[in-house]
Amino acid sequence: MSQMIDKESLKHAIKAVWIRSLTEIQPDILEGLQNARDTERNERARQYLDIIIENAQIATRNGTVICQDTGVPTFYIRTSLGFPYQDSFRDAFDEALREMTLKEFPMRSMVVDPLTREERGDNTGENVPILHVELEPGLDYMEIMAAPKGAGSGMWSTMTVLPPSAGAEGIKKFVVDSVLRAGSNPCPPEIIGVGVGGTAAEVTHRATLASLRPINVRNSKEEYAQLEKELEEAINLSQIGVMGMGGDTTVLAVNIEYSGAHNPWLPVAVNINCWPGRRAVCRVYADGTVEQV
Template identity: 35%
Template sequence: MQVDLKEVEEACKQLYIRALKMLPDDIKQGIAQLKAIETDARAQVVLQTMVTNIQIAERDDNLLCQDTGLPIYNVKIGSNVQVDGMALKAAIRQGCERATREYPLRSSVVHPITRKNNHTSCGIEMPAIHLDFMADAETLVIEMIPKGSGSENNSFLKMAIPAEGMKGVKAFVIECVVAAGGKTCPPTIVGVGVGGTSDQCVALAKKAATRPLGTACSDTDGALLETELSAAVNHLGVGPQGLGGDATAFAVQVEVAATHITMNPVAVNMQCHSARRARATFTPAGLVYGY
């Protein structure tokens, strides 16, 4: 399959806008499920306010949140997809810039030293573009995730040692959720990475935090850890927006990688209740948008 880079550029523009305005169904259902079992009256009010915000954004074709986030594009390429990799990255970047200029959106991206904002949502190594490959030979998938600073600021890494065991991993995750409090705009998706190298572990936590709700870690032990931590986190009493209640997190989601015998890194990355994402799937039959 030959990829039309102009189509990719336009899709990446649309993905940014779609992600900022339309919350995926699994997240809306997650809020409804938490609201149905919340026992704290104030937390019920906060959750209903979130529901109202989502409804108004959809009704008025407006943004879910003023924070347009750091733009992240996850790209999966089928084995029979023909595309120039550098040209593909350039098309993604151009689409991101066009979304910010043409919509227009607030650019949240600045130079890390000078703090200069070019008002394009782009800069050095930004948008973040992650390339991977997939078995579906005739398919190209581009997922766009705008990651807000409230959730991204609450990122943690510990280079644990094996002697600390899973008790140490669980304690670290709990400590991170408590430390984050309401700063992540809970209820959150708590992403946890276990294993790998230090940088790989942090990337795994981000992958876990941005997975759709209802999905499970492909590793059996990782999936068990998800279940145990999800129950523990919602007994902390942090609650929606950190104001108390049962609904601290939609879920704790885990990704794992093999690691060295003398270490066991664990990372935490959180996603706020407005867990935005959008997806474009290119096949020989055409382009389809989704989540």
């Protein structure tokens, strides 16, 4: 009989990748910030970029949170039906967040009941942590991406349904208007995730995934990659700048993900990620080995 992954081992991996997502700046984000610092023409914006970069490097080095808003715990899981784990996913993630918050890691409790505002005090709630599971045949590991979604940027997310005739120009107008409406509130420079197509639920999901894609990776389809580039250039003309203080760098990237759309409509969603672009990935293998990716 093949070895089985037990719940305690999975919880250990969950805790490690969650803490990394809160404390480590990813290489693509750091490179994007440094490139922005090198090309920024506004002196005040350059000074703020220096502070941001230093903050991220200190947090990574010391294992402290990059931002005090540790967000809603959100995880994207890829695995196969044959992966040797048979316990409860929900229990593993709930227990991991509860133990970290109450005993093991200095992390604010950010999750409340949406109506009564009551909280458990442990970063869990109804359907939280949020778990997205995708089954992929042939995988010999379970991949976990941790993605803290804070309110400072998350509350500026938008969604609409355009007529198909709006086309690319309609998408561009809606995305640019959404970013201008948010102004300095999402702590720019931002990573803008754009979802196009699908249903109302799917398009917001795609926008969130887009906001988590590495900022040095363009959409694989030429039309969408070109639209990403045009949106990035247009938004940076706004001169909102770093922390809203003016300058050339309002966004580090605009990423688009899309799904097939129903013929009569064109859904579009925008998910704004603040400058740390917080995410981390690990892989748990069938022999119990955990790889931090």
